[in-house]
Amino acid sequence: MTISIWRYSHLILAISTALFIIITSITGIILAFEPILNKLKPFDVENINKISISETLTALEKQYKEVIEIEIDENNFVSTSVITKNGKNKTFYINPKTGLKIGKIIQKKAIFEFATNLHRSLFLKSTGRFLIGFVSFLLFLIAVTGVLLIIRRQGGACKFFSKITKENSKQYYHIIVGRYALIPIIIINLTGAYLSLEKFSLLPKDKKPRQEIVQKTTTKHVKVADFNVFKTTYLNEVKKIEFPFSSNEEDYFLLKLRDKELAIHQYSGEIICEKKLSSFSLGTYYSLFLHTGKGTIIWSIVLLLTCFAILFFIFSGFSITVSRRKKFVALKNEILPNKAEYIVLVGSETGSTIRFAMAFKNALLKINKTVFIAELNNYKTYKKAKNIVIFTATYGNGEPPTNANKFIKLIGTVQQNRLLKYTVVGFGSKEYPAFCQFAIFVHASLQIHPKFIPQMTLIKINHRNMQSFKNWVNEWSVLNNLSLKINEEDVVETSEKEVKFSVLKKTDVNKDNTFLIFLKPNCKTKFVSGDVLSITPKNENKSRLYSIAKIDKYILLSVKKHEYGVCSNYLQQLQINDFVNGVIKQNKHFYLPKKAKEVILIANGTGIAPFLGMILENSKTKIHLFWGGRTPKSFEIYNKYITKALDTKKLTSFYIAYSQEKKEKNYVQNLLEKKTEFVAKTLQNQNCILICGSLKMQQGVEIVIDKIAKEKLNLSIKNLKDYGVIKTNCY
Numbered sequence: 256m257t258i259s260i261w262r263y264s265h266l267i268l269a270i271s272t273a274l275f276i277i278i279t280s281i282t283g284i285i286l287a288f289e290p291i292l293n294k295l296k297p298f299d300v301e302n303i304n305k306i307s308i309s310e311t312l313t314a315l316e317k318q319y320k321e322v323i324e325i326e327i328d329e330n331n332f333v334s335t336s337v338i339t340k341n342g343k344n345k346t347f348y349i350n351p352k353t354g355l356k357i358g359k360i361i362q363k364k365a366i367f368e369f370a371t372n373l374h375r376s377l378f379l380k381s382t383g384r385f386l387i388g389f390v391s392f393l394l395f396l397i398a399v400t401g402v403l404l405i406i407r408r409q410g411g412a413c414k415f416f417s418k419i420t421k422e423n424s425k426q427y428y429h430i431i432v433g434r435y436a437l438i439p440i441i442i443i444n445l446t447g448a449y450l451s452l453e454k455f456s457l458l459p460k461d462k463k464p465r466q467e468i469v470q471k472t473t474t475k476h477v478k479v480a481d482f483n484v485f486k487t488t489y490l491n492e493v494k495k496i497e498f499p500f501s502s503n504e505e506d507y508f509l510l511k512l513r514d515k516e517l518a519i520h521q522y523s524g525e526i527i528c529e530k531k532l533s534s535f536s537l538g539t540y541y542s543l544f545l546h547t548g549k550g551t552i553i554w555s556i557v558l559l560l561t562c563f564a565i566l567f568f569i570f571s572g573f574s575i576t577v578s579r580r581k582k583f584v585a586l587k588n589e590i591l592p593n594k595a596e597y598i599v600l601v602g603s604e605t606g607s608t609i610r611f612a613m614a615f616k617n618a619l620l621k622i623n624k625t626v627f628i629a630e631l632n633n634y635k636t637y638k639k640a641k642n643i644v645i646f647t648a649t650y651g652n653g654e655p656p657t658n659a660n661k662f663i664k665l666i667g668t669v670q671q672n673r674l675l676k677y678t679v680v681g682f683g684s685k686e687y688p689a690f691c692q693f694a695i696f697v698h699a700s701l702q703i704h705p706k707f708i709p710q711m712t713l714i715k716i717n718h719r720n721m722q723s724f725k726n727w728v729n730e731w732s733v734l735n736n737l738s739l740k741i742n743e744e745d746v747v748e749t750s751e752k753e754v755k756f757s758v759l760k761k762t763d764v765n766k767d768n769t770f771l772i773f774l775k776p777n778c779k780t781k782f783v784s785g786d787v788l789s790i791t792p793k794n795e796n797k798s799r800l801y802s803i804a805k806i807d808k809y810i811l812l813s814v815k816k817h818e819y820g821v822c823s824n825y826l827q828q829l830q831i832n833d834f835v836n837g838v839i840k841q842n843k844h845f846y847l848p849k850k851a852k853e854v855i856l857i858a859n860g861t862g863i864a865p866f867l868g869m870i871l872e873n874s875k876t877k878i879h880l881f882w883g884g885r886t887p888k889s890f891e892i893y894n895k896y897i898t899k900a901l902d903t904k905k906l907t908s909f910y911i912a913y914s915q916e917k918k919e920k921n922y923v924q925n926l927l928e929k930k931t932e933f934v935a936k937t938l939q940n941q942n943c944i945l946i947c948g949s950l951k952m953q954q955g956v957e958i959v960i961d962k963i964a965k966e967k968l969n970l971s972i973k974n975l976k977d978y979g980v981i982k983t984n985c986y
């Protein structure tokens with residue numbers, strides 16, 4: 256498995272810092288409430304930018320014996336320390352216009368005290384502070400590598416904010432949330448790291464000298480409220496005013512503003528000296544503001560949401576990694592490359608293509624062929640090879656997966672001793688404009704190489720469609736005079752977990768040996784009509800697959816009991832409340848399309864099962880069902896569902912064909928033949944046809960649709976399948 260350096264760095268950084276990140280995010284969430292709650296306190300004074308220091312001093316002089324200090328915090332709450340007229344030292348919030356007390360100083364709540372200590376230093380004092388500062392920086396690197404991964408995925412920096420194709424929900428939201436949270440995350444981390452540097456005195460010292468402005472001794476006595484500097488400075492610029500300690504001329508007012516500090520002569524009001532804050536001190540001020548959100552509700556909410564986003568990244572990121580790892584199967588070989596007649600090469604980013612390639616390789620091994628499998632980047636000279644089959648996914652915007660990015664170059668440099676037949680199977684998604692583009696490129700590059708002879712045209716497989724893959728295997732087998740049988744289990748992810756179901760209801764077996772069975776999952780399980788349930792009877796190692804109908808949260812299967820069918824007999828002998836184990840396999844390509852306005856469903860026999868679920872859950876699509884059975888008796892077990900669906904208009908029309916009712920056999924394809932205009936119209940409007948049932952029925956139906964499509968639309972069934980207009984699930 257090759258994974259890109261950026262993804263690897265992103266992962267390693269996340270793993271090594273996860274615990275710290277979780278702690279700081281949770282405490283960050285708690286701490287984000289502190290400034291919000293504080294800001295909501297009623298001590299805020301409007302138009303603070305219009306109240307001068309002089310105005311407040313005049314008001315204070317009237318109310319109190321002596322003023323020691325005035326402070327304006329990030330919330331614009333003005334507090335003062337005074338000696339009251341009865342000689343008591345008090346500190347409280349005031350209305351700066353009247354000088355009257357409006358509230359007690361806010362005390363930090365114990366929960367915020369605790370969260371602050373944990374957030375800042377993990378209760379480990381300097382060591383903890385260092386660790387947190389370092390983690391802050393690493394989180395910044397995680398954000399940077401995340402950006403690079405998004406750029407790579409999107410196929411360029413300019414596409415950073417363009418639409419993201421939803422391949423997998425966890426990944427999709429990891430990226431969507433990532434794009435929104437990116438800037439606040441970077442701000443939080445850089446400011447966090449900055450504050451740590453400041454705490455450890457690692458920032459350059461503030462060496463700016465105080466600038467002496469006037470002589471200290473003066474005979475001039477001006478009323479404090481009349482000091483020019485106090486008259487012209489407004490409270491919004493002020494952080495703190497410290498009053499002179501004594502009446503000694505040497506003691507002065509210290510006025511701390513946002514960007515400078517002024518010493519003011521206590522009698523003349525003249526500025527004695529001025530000290531501008533260095534850019535590092537200003538950096539500390541703004542870092543604190545941006546990191547804590549103090550004084551603003553909006554930024555505090557942004558910080559709060561960002562902390563939630565970081566937690567979401569940690570959990571979704573690990574979940575993506577775990578499922579990606581589960582998808583990967585090792586490329587195992589039984590023989591050396593130079594001994595193999597068949598070479599299978601794979602290009603895969605997240606492992607699913609490897610599963611298809613391994614299934615193909617295993618099928619060749621089963622018929623005793625010598626086969627060697629490798630990643631495309633490990634392509635070399637194969638002494639005995641006659642046939643090369645390449646399976647490759649496409650990434651970015653038509654780019655190769657990481658383990659295939661050197662292949663095109665290797666084609667030119669690696670020498671083969673003999674002529675090789677080759678086939679390329681592209682795995683991709685039609686949701687990307689460059690559908691299977693890399694496979695196209697590989698095919699074209701081999702085509703112009705004198706040592707390679709194409710055995711068939713390039714095959715493009717959309718969304719890992721098993722049916723298309725099996726069709727291709729059949730075609731390839733015929734061409735090579737082989738009889739290959741793919742074991743679908745090789746392709747399916749082992750991560751799909753087994754679920755216990757209890758039997759809720761079961762019908763009797765009808766004249767066609769068919770019965771319905773309702774299963775209730777015993778734990779929370781997600782499934783959709785069209786998914787597949789894989790059941791392996793006890794003491795058996797081969798599983799059977801059944802198409803699922805989801806009806807009222809339960810699974811409905813329609814099962815045909817075969818005389819020697821192990822699984823169908825096993826299911827048939829189950830009693831109500833008996834347990835059965837099964838694995839639900841997603842079958843996304845066979846879901847009822849959400850966007851189509853009108854859909855034709857075609858089934859025969861038990862193939863109707865997934866359609867019953869789709870129809871009964873339908874709310875907005877016009878559905879037309881064509882079904883073929885043997886006799887009216889065959890239909891009885893489905894009758895109540897279809898009647899209900901027609902009554903409730905979930906099903907728009909229903910056409911039925913019986914093959915054994917009259918002398919003349921009537922099949923679903925015969926129904927379609929009579930409805931050519933209707934079928935053509937449905938196909939024309941970018942709607943969809945789903946086919947489920949026997950392979951024989953599929954063949955018959957496809958011949959008819961092909962004819963209709965050619966006559967009326969100038970398209971073939973192949974075109975329709977490629978465009979995803981026709982979806983099949985036949986067996």
Ligand SMILES: Cc1cc2nc3c(=O)[nH]c(=O)nc-3n(C[C@H](O)[C@H](O)[C@H](O)COP(=O)(O)O)c2cc1C
Nearest residue numbers: 603604605606607608648649653683684687690691
């Ligand atoms: C980020 C990303 C980009 C993709 N880009 C393309 C593309 O440009 N063309 C395409 O046909 N498929 C594209 N795909 C779909 C994959 O090729 C497809 O899902 C394939 O089956 C994945 O195979 P793998 O699991 O072996 O990597 C993309 C998938 C992802 C996640």
